[in-house]
Amino acid sequence: MLVTALLAISSAVLAALLGYPVGNWLASLKRLKNLVSAFLLLPFLLPAFLVGLTILPLQPVELNFGLAFGWILFAHLLMNIGFIARVVSASSVSKEQLEAAELDGASKLQSRWLVEIPQQLPGIASASLLVALYSATSYGLVLTLGRGEIRTLETEISEVALRQLDLVSAGTLAVLQTSLTVVLFFIARKVGANPTPLFGETQHTGSKLGQLIGYLYLTVVLIVIGNVAYRAVTLNGGFVENLQNLATKGSRDILNITLLEAAGNSFRNLLISLLISLPIAWIAAARKKPSLLVLLPLGISPVVIGLLFLVGAGYLPGALGNWWLVPLAQSVFLIPLGYQILRPARHAVEPEMLEAATLDGAGRVKTLAYVEAPILARPIAAAVSFMALASLGEFGAASFLAYGSEATLPLAMFRLASRPGEVNLGMAMTTALLFIALALVVIYFISREKRTELSVR
Template identity: 30%
Template sequence: MLTRFGWGAALAVVLTFLTIFFAWPVGAMLVRGITDDAGNLNLNTFGDVLTTGRTWAIVGHTLTMASLGTLGSVLFGIPAAYILYRTDFVGRNVLRSVTLIPFVLPTVVVGVAFRALLGTNGPLGFLGLDQTTWAVVAAMVFFNISLIARQVGGLWQMLDPRTVEAARSLGASRARAFCTITLPALTPAIGASAGLVFLYCSTAYSLVRTLGSPGVGTLETEVFRQTQAFLDLRTAAVFSALQVVFVLASVWLTQRLSHRTTTALRLQQPRRQKLSRADWLPLTITLFAVIVIILWPMVTLLERSLATDDGYGLDNYRLLLTSPGTGFAGGTTAAQALEHSVKIALDATVITLVAAILLSLVITRQVKHPGLARGQRLLDTFIMLPMGVSSVTIGFGFLVSLHAWNPSLSQSGMLVPLAQAVVALPLVVRSLIPVLAAVDPKQRQAAAVLGASPARVLATIDGPYILRAVGLAAGLSFSVSLGEFGATSFLASPEYQTLPIYIVRLLGRPGADNFGMALAAAVVLGIVASIALLLGERIRPRLRRFT
């Protein structure tokens, strides 16, 4: 009875957290768009928004950028999947490590890097792409090449090569064998990963804001515009609802593609072949993607942050300690903004870890009753919903729901770590579940038979596994929270700004000092986020003795 009460209490805690800080804000946001001030059903705002040409221009621009970002990621990602996962050569591990750079960098840092690369004084400034749609698309490709490569490459390296070899021996060309045999086998992985990329590209709010919100903007930037510039929460709610519809459609399509089974494929243990001269084309495409799309913007960001009128120096970094930026309201320096970001990220990390550990324990616990097993699967699906909902929607939902309940909350900054915890929670849970699922239930049963209490079983059997994973989980949560911009942009107090918001505001103000400080601040933010994630990774090997 005590055990059931304990697990029930844990489940109640996490469900209460998700209900108050996710389901309620998102639901309140959707309701705001279809009701009037008295709470009565009123669809006039929906009708006004949906019959405006600007609305469909924004929708078209959002979908166009997401589609182009997805297409570019697939075109570069498939050759990279082959080179990095199917072939073997000197330097392959280094090349694979470079493709992991996007996973550790906040989106604001990447946006500033592309501004440095494509700006007037940047190496590619002559192309005139700064603050254009193509700049946003390039940044989207930067983030998602490695996602395509990892998901497609993971399947590709396990395909049985004998079918292709048989086709080649019968006279099929290399291209024909790929198109008729390999490509159909990879289609489920390509489709599923492309669906995820489209989802990420359609919710790339911080990239769009950092790169100047080109064109008519996106659904997310319009939500921010209606909220902050016009104080029209009902119209903003309608645009948020449209964004949720497109995101859910993308999630549904991704799940359908993911459910296409590959069990009929002939799979084997991972196998790689020596790089040959015939692989020059995918190798060239992969090197271009790694050098030009991934490395060049980051190197340029560092170089431009050190550039001064008199050569190279640390002037921009010194300004971060003393100057709030020309015309920057509030007087906050970058050092103070970083301090605020770190404190908020620490709070968010603690909240995330508590909720994620409880959720992971509940989901991975072995149950016999079919109803309980079904409940575990539903819970696992429910906690993934924040990943499929834009952080802008979450932040705006906080503003609509919790502000109506207590107006002082939305101006105090207290909601920021809670919103960041909601954003980071699905990723952290996904990092914990595989580790806890590896616990042999027989170990728990044996400990219980020997007289261990449920608390002692949890501490001695599950505890070491949790310790193995908690470092990475903490580093991941801290890194995500540190760079979070979408929800934070709605909730951060003017007196308690975070570094990503500080950087974006600097980019929106004229002056060489402001731009130089934005570059330097982006470097600092990227370094701190990377160190946090790497330190989390380093914790894991030290705890293997518990297993």
């Protein structure tokens, strides 16, 4: 538990410290802001195991606890600095406010500490909470980069449940992991963390330190993406041959199904989980007070959720099958993800507009269709896109619930990358490159507009 907590807290603190100046720099950009924003958010949207997979070739052959911890921390920062920066940019204080403070005699440092940071603190706290929770539940990444040297609660749960078949001990570890989550939520609520928007920023004066860190961060992101692209186009005869191999089961048929069939399973799970989770997230987002119950699954490891569904499935009739367990488990943690995006958006809609529609005779359905939906089109699109990418890249719960012909795309990719041979690695890297391209396109088009009126009240 100590290692899990240390990873989560150190990742959140360092990501916030490095992401804050980058966010101020991002808010000051005029040219290429959309493109920069897309690359900043890209690592956050990628599955944790995929980020680990791209960093793995950079690791030394010999690895001890300290080095393994450092590599995992580096991967967490790679995933989360851009996310913190985007949140800071979206909640930045206007240039006019800072100039007014300076006219009143405040120095630049004073205006930042006394005017800017207090207004941004709730958004930064909320984003840091997410970073801590995701870092505490990055099972696939720890499995890939830890190489047995780092043992978190998730890896222990997997080891005890799947290899030792000791469900009692696994349940005890699951309780410890959930206890850590409750502590993180308690701290976050004490500092006033609330869901914050990802889109919409004012013009900022900028940050030279943020510019330097931002350029370094973008360079690292491009190196990681370039490494994946290089392997996809050079291994096993090139990109075209690797694409053709996606219709196979890998070298020596190490997979039970082809990668295309695994992708079909993942897309099926995606559609079902969205149909379940999006309406619930929409309804919960309308509540006046933030709901701890809705947000709680964010910090409960998908491994724990998968374990719970696996145990529960043992009491169901075998005729029901188990293919539906994966999308149902995914819905549990997709709901808070959608809630985090939709809540500030729904609360930004003027109540007078909704009341006017009601007075004109519009029912709830018409008000939603003709008033709320058009206004909130971008936040809804963002929620759907982020939830879809999270579902496609989900690894932890699927590792407990998806076997044989029901294997998902991340499980198939992980199995390919963990086996020797250029054919298998080339297929894994090609699939990873396609996933990266999809995520980049999604986030670029979502963040095209320079400003929205959505904000936290």
